[in-house]
Amino acid sequence: MIATKTIPDFSSPVHVDQVGIEERASRFTKRSIKNETKVNGLKLALNMIDLTTLEGKDTDGKVKQLCYKALHLHDSYPGLPTVAAICVYPSMVKVAKKALGDSGVKVASVATAFPSGQAPRDVKIRDTKYAVQNGADEIDMVISRGKFLQGEYNFVFDEIAAVKEACGEARLKVILETGELVTYDKVRKASDIAMYAGADFIKTSTGKISPAATMPVTLVMLEAIRDFYYKTGKKIAMKPAGGISKSKLALHYLVMLNETLGEGWMNNEWFRFGASSLANDILMQLMKQKTGVYQSANYFSID
Amino acid sequence: MATKKSNTIKLKFDSARSLAPAPESKSAAKIDPQYELFINGKMEKPQSKKYFPTINPATEEKLSMIAEANGADVNKAVTAARNAYAKTWKKMPPAERAKYIYRIARMIQERAREFAIIETLDGGKPIRESRDFDVPTAANHFFYYAGWADKLEYAFPNRRTEPLGVAGQIIPWNFPLLMAAWKIAPALACGNTVVLKPAENTSLTALKLAEIIQEADLPPGVVNIITGAGATGAAIVNHPDINKIAFTGSTEVGKIIQRAIAGTNKKATLELGGKAANIIFDDAPLDQAVEGVINGIFFNQGHVCCAGSRLYVQESVFKEVVRKLKDRLETLIVGDPIDKNTDIGAINSKAQLDIINKYIKIGQQEGAEMYQSSCALPKKGFFCRPTIFTNVAQSNRIAQEEIFGPVLAIQSFRTDDEVIEKANNTPYGLSAGVWTDKGSKIFNMTTKLRAGVVWANTFNKFDPGSPFGGYKESGYGREGGVHGLNAYVNIV
Secondary structure, three states, X not given: OOOOOOOOOOOOOOOOOHHHHHHHHHHHOOOXXXXXXXXXXXXXXXXXXXXXXXXXXXXXHHHHXXXXXXXXXXXXXXXXXXXXXXXXXXXXXXXXXXXXOOOOOEEEEEOOOOOOOOOOHHHHHHHHHHHHHOOOOEEEEEOOHHHHHOOOHHHHHHHHHHHHHHHOOOEEEEEOOHHHHOOHHHHHHHHHHHHHHOOOEEEOOOOOOOOOOOHHHHHHHHHHHHHHHHHHOOOOEEEOEOOOOOHHHHHHHHXXXXXXXXXXXXXXXXXXXXXXXXXXXXXXXXXXXXXXXXXXXXXXXXX | OHHHHHHHOXXXXXXXXXXXXXXXXXXXOOOOOEEOEEEOOEEEOOOOOOEEEEEEOOOOEEEEEEEOOOHHHHHHHHHHHHHHHHHHHOOOOHHHHHHHHHHHHHHHHHOHHHHHHHHHHHHOOOHHHHHHHHHHHHHHHHHXXXXXXXXXXXXXXXXXXXXXXXXXXXXXOOOHHHHHHHHHHHHHHOOOEEEEEOOOOOOHHHHHHHHHHHHOOOOOOOEEEOOOOHHHHHHHXXXXXXXXXXXXXXXXXXXXXXXXXXXXXXXXXXXXXXXXXXXXXXXXXXXXXXXHHHXXXXXXXXXXXXXXXXXXXEHHHHHHHHHHHHHHHHOOOEOOOOEOXXXXXXXXXXXXXXXXXHHHHHHHHOOOEEEEOOOOOOOOOOOOOOEEEEOOOOOOHHHHOOOOOOEEEEEEEOOHHHHHHHHHOOOOOOEXXXXXXXXXXXXXXXXXXXXXXXXXXXXXXXXXXXXXXXXHHHEEOOEOOOHHHHOOEEEO
């Protein structure tokens, strides 16, 4: 799978300058997104959402409702896209798959002892295979942060490669849980390991740890994707998750994506937002753009 | 095989550049059809009876008519400054002087939006820069030096200071308001009075500042702002009752000034040209370094005396850096400076655009490889695509002479000693940049680079508390910080 690539030495240092990356990230927020660019951006952001429910109290009923919402975001606004995927626990994959049918909306499942990843490898593989067998189109795995912080980069690499194998046809998202890695250098290193080990997506966070996705962290990962693309010609997708709940912030992320990786990444095959409440904020902004006035949250279904 | 393939990979950024227009509203800025000279607290008609137009370089439309001060006007302004110095300002308790300077700072903040818009209309710089950099930094300079006015004994421990008298100040067109602030604030704090001349292309914000100074009730004559071109400047420099010349501009004019004041007892600070080396080592955070290079050379269309116009890249990362630079170049939005999304605005004047184009031609004739962004340029106005040259030799003119535009000359190097030698191999010495993750290397470089400012892992950062000035033909004297006070006092 990676025989043609030269795998770098992950123990050598990587260089990300904290001040510089934060300055660059804040620069994207200075772009003024207006009129048709705004409407197009908001619709694109909607179409990139992985609508997520990851709770201990999730039930078939809750997941079915969420799936309906995914297909009918706001029927009083004709011509809206659907979200990209529904993201659930493995036990809910079957229900979601059935509810979504052949709509084209993907089913993503977290796996590998999400969110901590503290389980033996065979359990993680089994978890992954279970989700895939139940129809998951995408697997969101977590890396072993403990091993990573111990410097056991080969362990982390091998684990990702093994899960990738277990995924079969399903696309693999590798969650770095950047809030536990803390420094940008470590985020960069984990991104490199994940991509060389076979990740289709790299993803910031589980949503269970604070801070979750931030713009600078996402930028570090986008730049890692760019360098990987320069070296190998292979595109890797990106998914920031957690903490993106406002339209304006989502538009800032899209500006950042557009100016870092370019048009080739500006669709839901190559970029996703892991979010639960973002969709309704975008809908509210789209309705405002259309009618000229804001509507209260009561006019938008919660799921 | 892998490298060959990767060279053909290119990212696409067309949509990143084609955002819906987001112009700043011009209605917040009031520009009069004609401006007079600000002398002795009043707007006075010029004795020359002459006016010249000032235009918007992005549209070539006339904005206003500006008075041209002749020798008699200069004399009037210097007399007003001398009277104000002797009768009021010199005698005023320093804490009282500080109050006026604070007031000016606050009033700039209150009218920040108006200043930003006018700065952009008159000079061509992107509104994002005038809004986020020029105007707030100008206000900060007044705040900073207001604080020093009654604390000079701490700046010069165990010494007594006295003001110099009347300062003649001549400023350039690249940062009109900010340079006015750099000049006026420390002069006033130390007890001097001022005759200031903005550049003829960009007089408007200085004249707006005159309005603020009037409203702030500064005693008449303490600050006089007169407009005009080189002849007006020469009249200031040669006026016998001026005690100090502060000049920011070209090295050529700096030399003329130095000749003119030789044999007089006028003091001078000169902040002149530059050809800064920006140095990227192979252990640098490359993406941030590329961003710093972009900021270093394309900030304010490259109209920056400390612009990082020479880039030195260690050979082991040369290809990678150049490729990243080219992709980054493609995302820069060149266009109407009043649009909030514009990264690179208009070249300040037709004359400057001609100079830049001349150097671009020279670079190509010298055999350097040119790369320009593929962006479209507006039909009207003075615009230049961001340009980089590779395959440049130290002996090329584009690597030696100041271009003062968005043109970068890139060379490679192998060792630390080699790059120090190359970086110092210039008549200039205003600034330099070093990009490496290794702290010890930073200190080694900063002690050996002969430049007034050396930035490490950043570029074009300014703070009122930090001194700024040159080595060699980049001038002498420091502006900003405690050092900046030195230029406006006699230590007795």
